[in-house]
Amino acid sequence: MTTNSKITDTQCQVLEHAVQQNNGSISWFPETLKGGARNKVIEALFNRALITRDGDGWCVAAEGYDALGVPRPEFKAVKPTETEPQRTRANSKQAQVIEMLKRPDGATIAQICEATGWQSHTVRGTFAGAFKKKLGLDITSTKDAGSERIYRIVA
Secondary structure, X not given: OOOOXXXXXXXXXXXXXXXXXXXXXXXXXXXXXXXXXXXHHHHHHHHOOOEEEEOOEEEEOHHHHHHHOOOOOOOXXXXXXXXXXXXXXXXXXXXXXXXXXXXXXXXXXXXXXXXXXXXXXXXXXXXXXXXXXXXXXXXXXXXXXXXXXXXXXXX
16 A cells, blocks of 8 residues: 555545445545544545545545555446437426427527526526537527527437
8 A cells, every 4th residue: 555645544544445345435434533523534535636526425536546556447438329319307397498499490598498497597508518518419599680599409
């Protein structure tokens, strides 16, 4: 084991246990480490970028593996394939907006805001983030003189 001089024995124990027992998930602490002391250990590890958020919990970051002298695990990137389309919940607001954008006449930001209860910046952010980046949808917009901008999904 190679330890970094910035890591205390307790921090090292927490990292080692996570790597050896929990596939990098931090769920164990020494019995003597409670309350505020536990929070200080987590805070110190996080501030040194040795751990990272994992949903509601914490997991060992790549730098944490390096600090322990342990090889980093290899993660397989999961990418959707042609035979495996991206999934959305059928009755979600996201699915509702996608259906609106697939209509021949498309939809305006105002129409989407009215249908979903979202604010306009949320709609635009959803276009850029969830639809374009995550789902890979091609969204176009057109604006005729004197009318609102119309958004559509290009097939």
